[in-house]
Amino acid sequence: MRIPIAVQLGLLVLLTALVGLVVLAVATWSTVFSFVVDVESQGLELVATIKASQIASSLELLEVACKTIATRMLVQAALQRYYVHNTSEATWVNLMTDMRSALGNRGYLSTYQAVLYSKNGQDGRERLLSVTSDSTPDITLPYTFPNGSAVKLGDEGLGYPSILYPNLTYTQASTRGNSTTANAFPDYTLGSSSTLLLGPMTINETFSLVSLTLPIVNNTSDTDILGYMTVIASATNVQNVVSSRDGLGKTSQVLLLGPSRPENRFSTGSATATSSHRPALADAQVHYVFEPTPLPSQESRHRGVSTGTSFNLSEYPMALKLMLESEDNENTSVSTLLTTNEQGYRVAVGAVRPRTSLVEWILVVEETHSEAFTPVLRLRKIILACVFGTAGFIILIIPLLTHWAVAPIRRMREAARKSIESEASPTPSAGHVERIDREDSSGHDDPVPTIEKPSDEKGTPASWAKRFRRPLEQLNGAHTLGDGRNPQASFRIPGRVKERRHCITDELTELTSTFNEMSDELTIQYTRLEERVIERTRELEKAKVAAEAANESKTLFIANISHELKTPLNGILGMCAVCMGDDDLHRIKKSLQVVYKSGDLLLHLLNDLLTFSRNQIEQAIHLEEKEFRLSDIQSQLSIIFQNQVHEKHIDFSVNYVGSGKTQPCGSFCRERREEQTHPAVGPSQTGRLRDMVLWGDQHRILQVLINLIGNSLKFTPENGKVEVRIRCVEEVLNPESPVALAPDSTPISRLLQPGPSPVDTTNLLDRQVEAQTSAPSNLRTLIFQFEVEDNGPGIPTHMQRRVFDPFVQGDLGLNRKYGGTGLGLSICTQLSRLMGGLILLESEEGKGALFTLKIPLRFVKESAASTRSSSVTGSRTPSVLSLSLEAFSNITPTPSNHSSVGSKETTGSGFEKSDVQHRLVGLSQPFFTPSVPSSPPSPPSKHSQSNQNSTDGDHGPKKIRVLMAEDNKINQEVALRMLALEDVYDVTVVKDGQEAYDTVKANMEAGKLFDLIFMDIQMPILDGLQSTRLIRQMGYSAPIVALSAFAEDSNIKDCMDSGMDMFISKPIRRPVLKQVLNKFGTIPEESENGS
Structure with a gap:
């Protein structure tokens, strides 16, 4: 298996770089991940600790306020008199007044009600006195009287909510003494240092009540209990701490968990853990002290859970873990980013116990798993982006580096391939070889023109030499075929290897210098050939660009010149057709005048074109000075x-x-005037x-x-x-x-x-x-x-x-x-x-x-x-300019093919007014159409038409309304006269596409529709194609016939695509017009011979 050295080097560098990069990424991830998780966990724990401290402070403030009331002199004196049966109505009245003054708004805490209990149930009385503060606001309790009326706080009976008041029971502690024990609940006994917090009782989303029951201890004896007192106060401070969003994230939520028991404490068997005791709290029932409220636009993580819903403490793992922590530890808080709540949602939790003896609550700061791990995910993205980005950069840069590193070897290989010659290669003669002066290998630059790049790179002299030696190979092959030698193996030109600057000289650099000296002898022979071919290529490219430009302008030139030449032809042929169908000599004469003007215009237009063409092919134009x-x-x-x-x-x-010089005002300025x-x-x-x-x-x-x-x-x-x-x-x-x-x-x-x-x-x-x-x-x-x-x-x-x-x-x-x-x-x-x-x-x-x-x-x-x-007198033919000055005063300017019509015209447009433009002059002579007086015939009047119609009876042709959109005066007259020959007189003439559109729209709104529209293609403002599209979009469905002198297939297709129904090529022939009218009317058709 062959693997290039560049690939081997690249794989080695890539593997080394990737291993180091992966090691660095893993180390960074493990270190920073732990740090980010710890910071996030500590943040949740800190928020929970602060809010727990606020709740503990609020409860301590409530306890202090209640003890202040219990130590009042009138309260203790009245209870002491009660136990010695020395009471009067005035005593209780004074006590009630004193209690009311003690209750009320105390700034940060508001107390509303108080109830005094006997210490032993003497005379069978449990409650000795019930007092409601005079400053108690109008608080409606969440239940009603049996008759359905609302219960207000302080009303008799139900105005003292039973859920906030303990039901005391008295038990004789010893048969030999008078000691009595008061029990708030069967397993909760009130003592000289015990306090009982009941509630909170939720009134609405922002207000709740809580009660605190504590003993009234004699001021003179710490062991003498005079009675018990229950005070109802506002729990708004605690509720505000839970509902406050300070320090929380977007999905964070503060929850307050408490035992399901009314005394807000776990049972004796499930007491709080200590350093030597681990209670079994897993099955303890807990509930939310305040109902969890879902955040706006977020899904609730505690569906179906209210203050009355109890669940096992083990269902909330972090709450159970916190309760199992010993109270002896200073840090009674826990936190984690990977846990679940009682509903099974993945959350991040920071939990802490408020440091108070009144309740055994658990404050939980809960946050969604996704928000808690947002920094971690961001860190992961950054690390992955860095890893893959760096790896991608290395992958991209390695081929370049390896290509550069092995370039000398590759250049030597390519040069060696090109230097192979066959035995039949001819040797250049010494007369055609230019010797190369080279200095010794002393570090000096080589003055000889060299081939800098290998053969696989474009635009180099070697590539040019390879391309242009083929003709020489073919020529040489013609002489070597007789010897039976392969002509394609000859004229191999060695490519010169570029010698780059280097600080170290090795065998490769020396080999490169020797090889270049050998290749220069052949390279120099093809330098001149390359220059000639490059010059020839530039000339060919210029010729190609000129030919392409000529091809692009051909279509537009043909369209314009067809229109210019066929417009006067339309007037000639059209008026001839009119004359052949007309018997009135006067109208025939007028028509022939139009024919004369159009023919003369066409003649001079052709002369201009021919003269210009002759000049372009070196036909000399002489000056007559x-x-x-x-x-x-x-x-x-x-x-x-x-x-x-x-x-x-x-x-x-x-x-x-x-001849005075004037300075122009900046660029071209229309307002400039040269002062004389x-x-x-x-x-x-x-x-x-x-x-x-x-x-x-x-x-x-x-x-x-x-x-x-x-x-x-x-x-x-x-x-x-x-x-x-x-x-x-x-x-x-x-x-x-x-x-x-x-x-x-x-x-x-x-x-x-x-x-x-x-x-x-x-x-x-x-x-x-x-x-x-x-x-x-x-x-x-x-x-x-x-x-x-x-x-x-x-x-x-x-x-x-x-x-x-x-x-x-x-x-x-x-x-x-x-x-x-x-x-x-x-x-x-x-x-x-x-x-x-x-x-x-x-x-x-x-x-x-x-x-x-x-x-x-x-x-x-x-x-x-x-x-x-x-x-x-000159030698050439006199031109128009040699006429007398009086003759010039009667010269009429040449009618333009695109003259504008001042207003919408109906039948009988005239030629007397020359509102057309000058035609440009040619090289032969200036040209203006001769002044031939003409007056167009008027169409038959309405009276004559009515007489003719009455004469013809019901056998007359169908009367149709025609709209003619034509900008040329002559073409308008031709069309009107040819339509008049076919008994079509209701013709409306417009001069451009915009006016055609406006006319059709106005007639459609008036309920008068045109039966047929003749639409010229080349018109100012809007051409015929644009106007047709607008008319069709407006809802016009009658036929539209195109008129154009450019009768190419592409133009016809454009007309049909725009919404036209037929195409008539100019000049208009009467048989074709009759076919159109016959298709959309009842006009008898006429043969071509009769036109």
Whole structure:
């Protein structure tokens, strides 16, 4: 059986440590256990001793008080006169008055009644006088008169409780004398020094009575007994000691045991033990002086036990043990933590006898076994935790220590395994082997790169060498197969063993050094190969990460671009279907206008995508630089956005700002305003900005600004503000310096690109110079800054570095509010870099955004304010920007695919009002849809419908109520017109999912249900899926039909899972619509040819 040396060493250390730990734990347990048990037992014994002392003090106080009454002069005088038959009524009256004054509340003790007894029963009278104190409170005794009325203490007859008064019997002691013996009980005789305590008699839970009977001894003679007196007093002091919780634990309880005999003493045969006498007390009957009361929320340990319940003393072992202790001992107390009570419950007990001669009581402090052993259990847990914790730590640390201890042996073994070579192993040529300079074994560090770890550890040079020698083995195998040799046995590389610092040199360390010298010759040959492979691996990992990122964004890009492309297709095909089913030329013309706008929009959208793609594959974009006047940019921007600014009531301005530097208020601050402390002039000898004539590509500058302003207007709410500021920052003395544009900030347009652009800007500039008009020589280069600031929603921080990437927008997902392909800012970045500039972004969410375009332009001259700048005709096709300024005033902004509708619309939504947003421009040219006047047809009025219905009679189609949830104006019009062709006019149009939900809810509350709901998927606020779920949760059960241009299986499944009944792909075809209506109505179906 093979057992590794590390395991043997570990078992040896573990066994040694565990044996020592167990011995220590056992010794600690035995010592501390006894100590803890003794401390707990002494605590119980101490509490019992203190409470027994309190009870003894209370009884002694009662005895002293009663003897004080018995020694009063009037008491003794009245008894002496009685025995000589010299008594009168006045004598007893005076005695009664004196006795009443002696009774009563004496502070710590209260006495209530007293009865005088004759010493010999002279004249047949047992009781000579019965007195109740005048200050006795109203005490109701626990029994009643025969007639049922309550008995009060002091009432005649039963007002003197018989249980507290002895029934004295007199016996002549001798026939020759007059000596008489008084017996309280048959076996209890009263003498000159005897006292008898009866009770206690429980009145309620907190009050009880006790009586003390004692002889009245003549003050002049200690042997002359004048009579006997019984005094009833309060036992509250004793009861309070038993019920007090001072010094007790949570489950502790004070019990008072006494003999079942009324005199509170054991029988003569069971007298208290002495040093020479051990009575037989096991069968003695005892009872609880006060009834055990269970603690709140705890189980009673003395069920069915009351003051009248007697049991053998042997049933309570500790009480019996205490009574068997001799009274001669000073310590008359016992305690233990392992015993039982009379009910068999496991308890801890401390017991003591009150040191008084009046009674033979036993005071017991009882505590549950679990509470008494709580410290012991805690000690056990601590010891066990320490033992097992230490053992576990040792078990965990031993493998590490043994691994470290046998590491040199293991490294030598692994290195020896790797150094085995076959006979066919080729020997590296001397020209490819680098010699290793090593010093003698003098303790110096080895300068040669080494393989630090064994082959079973990852990431080491040896592991890399093992992996990458396989191609060489295969190559070598191709030459050795003809010789019949095994190619897998070649190119074994010995691993170098790490030489650690050591204070002692032995054979193992010397062997390690020799082995390392041998292995270095082969190791050095593979170092270069490893570096090359690592570099290749990094490149592959980067390519893999890029491919994974592209795969993740593919689905979202397909969904968005499908929606953008199919939305105008929906308008084209839908309106064509409407035209083919309509005979009114006017409505057909209006429909064709919509078709024209949608087709034109689709064309330019495709051009943008294709142009962007061509640029990505190194299709050069040329600049057409020429002279232009800076004021032309201001005027064209004001005219281009005139209608859009007017419709949204936006405060739009284009201003010239001086070159003075302004300090921003911390981060982006929407409330900042730059004071016009500097005039809007350029550097020296350039004049005013508005009069400057510059050299550059005016169209490209306008493309970037139109894109940025269009974005600001799109995201700025109504009554907002968009401000464009133009300033000349500085003059560049060295235009080739890369830091001339942004000395204080990082250019976002360069920083945010996912990788180096395939277009070489330098080559582009070189090529365009050859094809275009060359710039005049000796022109000054100025840095111009175009700032576009708005107070829109702003851009979140995590999106500010992504919005410049292609196909990325600020509101991604199905519920995005704004349309577009996400190419606008990416195109702006390309154009700004092409012009040698950059774009900066500063934004704070909720406060707006500030886009800054910095580009270098060359100053030509300063023109007069009344003259127009000259324009050099470029070689490319004129764009929209080359039209007259009057033409721009009539340009209508492009309808957005996600335009918002101001209020809920019914049938007949119009197109006259252009409340939609700008579409971003592409690289080809800025694009706005041409202004084609259109006015939508109104649906037939209610009067015409009623006439038609009356004409058709009962053969007309079933009238159904339809809710159309669509955010696009064109799609709304298409749907309304196509439904009108099917005689469905009761159509309610809403613009988003939230409004659809609110409309359905309001109609359900009014008792008006929709028969059919057409639900678009991509809508602002709530998309179609979310709105459908809410509507279904509300209890709506009628059909809901999905409308979406993204007709993938995953999208259809999501629609059905959300609660929809059917799915219609955009563009909507009339036969499909007729099938839906036919399924939920009575509309005749039409073939595909008729659509």
